[in-house]
Amino acid sequence: MEINANVKGYIISDLSIEPQQGEHLNFLYQMAQELLIKNHLNHKYIIWKMFTRVNKADYTYDYYHPDEVQAPVERKSSQFNPYINNEGTTMAIAGDDYVIVAADKRLSNSYSIVSRNTSKICKLTDNIILSSSGMYADFIALQRYLKARIEIYRSNNRKEPTLDNIAQLLSITLYQKRFFPYYCFTTLSGKNKDDKFVCFGYDAVGSYEALPNGAQGSGDKLIVPVLDNVIERKGKLTEEEAKQLVLETMNGTANRDIHTGDKVEIVTLRRDGRISKEEFPLRED
Numbered sequence: 001m002e003i004n005a006n007v008k009g010y011i012i013s014d015l016s017i018e019p020q021q022g023e024h025l026n027f028l029y030q031m032a033q034e035l036l037i038k039n040h041l042n043h044k045y046i047i048w049k050m051f052t053r054v055n056k057a058d059y060t061y062d063y064y065h066p067d068e069v070q071a072p073v074e075r076k077s078s079q080f081n082p083y084i085n086n087e088g089t090t091m092a093i094a095g096d097d098y099v100i101v102a103a104d105k106r107l108s109n110s111y112s113i114v115s116r117n118t119s120k121i122c123k124l125t126d127n128i129i130l131s132s133s134g135m136y137a138d139f140i141a142l143q144r145y146l147k148a149r150i151e152i153y154r155s156n157n158r159k160e161p162t163l164d165n166i167a168q169l170l171s172i173t174l175y176q177k178r179f180f181p182y183y184c185f186t187t188l189s190g191k192n193k194d195d196k197f198v199c200f201g202y203d204a205v206g207s208y209e210a211l212p213n214g215a216q217g218s219g220d221k222l223i224v225p226v227l228d229n230v231i232e233r234k235g236k237l238t239e240e241e242a243k244q245l246v247l248e249t250m251n252g253t254a255n256r257d258i259h260t261g262d263k264v265e266i267v268t269l270r271r272d273g274r275i276s277k278e279e280f281p282l283r284e285d
Contacts, residue, residue: 082180083135083138083183084109084135084137085109085134085135085183086107086108086109086114086133086134086135086136087106087107087108087133087134087217087218087259087260088103088104088106088107088108088120088133088217088218088259088260089103089104089133089215089216089217089218089219089220089223089250089253089257089259089260090102090103090104090120090121090131090132090133090187090215090216090217091103091187091213091214091215091216091220091223091227091246091249091250092131092187092189092199092213092214092215093199093212093213093227093231093237093242093245093246094189094197094198094199094211094212094213095197095236095237095238095239095242096197096236097197097239097270097271098197098239098242098268098269098270098271099129099189099190099191099197099198099199099268099269100239100242100243100246100266100267100268100269101121101129101131101187101189101266101267101268101269102246102250102264102265102266102267103119103120103121103131103133103264103265104120104250104253104254104260104261104262104263104264104265104282105117105118105119105120105262105263105264105265105279106118106259106260106261106262106263107136108258108259111258113262116261116262116263116284117262117263118136119265120132120133120136120139120265121265121267122139122143123267123275124143124146124147124150124166125150125160125161125166125190126160126273126275127160127163127190127191127269127273128163128166128188128189128190128191129188129189129190129267129269130143130146130170130186130187130188130189131186131187131189131216132184132185132186132187132216133184133185133216133217133218134183134184134185134204134217135182135183135184136184138182138183138184139182139184139186141182142173142182142184142186145173146166146169146170146173149169149173150166153165162192162193163188163190163191163192163193163198163200164192164193166188167188167200167208167210170186170188170200170202170206170208171202171206171207171208172206173206174202174203174204174205174206175205175206178205178206181204181205182204183204184204185202185203185204185216185217186201186202186216187199187200187201187202187214187215187216188200188202188208189269190269191269191271195271197269197271198210198211198212199211199212199213199214201214201216212231213227213228213231214227215227217259217260218257218259218260219250219253219254219256219257219259219260222249222252222253222256222257223249223250223253226245226249226252227245227249230245239268239270243266243268246264246266247264247266247280250264250282251264251282251283254282254283255283260282261282261283261284261285262281262282262283262284263279263280263281263282264279264280264282265277265278265279266278266279266280
């Protein structure tokens with residue numbers, strides 16, 4: 001029996017040639033002869049579909065005329081993918097009198113750099129800052145929606161929404177879109193109604209948790225262990241210590257993560273309401 005093709009588990013058997021090697025080929029040849037005799041068929045070829053299990057192979061079959069035999073070809077279907085992950089890394093640290101939000105400014109698509117100067121940080125109100133990694137277009141759409149809802153809240157209630165209000169709004173918004181979600185991984189930072197600085201970390205479908213610090217994006221697995229270790233060991237950090245920690249962790253991440261780099265943008269919100277924005281260089285290659 002000559003093996004004319006073996007494509008992803010399919011074997012084509014030519015029954016006019018005796019098998020030369022392999023016990024399973026002898027087995028297939030004998031089974032094929034029995035099937036053809038039993039079903040009164042005169043086909044020369046049989047295609048076997050092999051399904052391998054633990055220490056055992058099962059076979060199913062189909063018949064083909066000699067002039068029609070071709071190896072089965074698996075055609076790769078081109079599926080539309082509406083999402084592009086622009087990657088990048090964001091992080092946030094909350095202290096007693098401040099919250100620091102940082103993000104690199106590189107946008108990438110796979111191994112290509114799309115932009116070297118794109119901000120991933122958005123100020124929603126005077127006390128609330130949103131940052132995100134993932135698909136940048138979805139982040140823009142999400143922040144526009146949140147800003148519109150905040151304006152509606154101001155108009156209806158004649159007051160500013162609190163951090164807890166917007167945290168819940170963001171969670172509901174993401175969950176309502178869970179079947180076709182905003183492909184972005186956000187951190188909401190600011191001062192809550194108890195006058196404490198908090199960071200909320202979200203996944204793409206709205207689950208969130210209040211944290212003293214956190215990171216999102218392609219470099220989060222490099223940053224979170226460092227934050228946990230340093231803050232657990234030192235306790236509460238001063239603003240300068242936290243900023244230095246941000247610079248060191250973002251530089252280390254840029255050296256090890258190809259999707260993080262070029263520049264880091266650092267936004268600091270203080271208890272007196274002042275917001276400052278700074279930029280520092282990161283690795284560019």
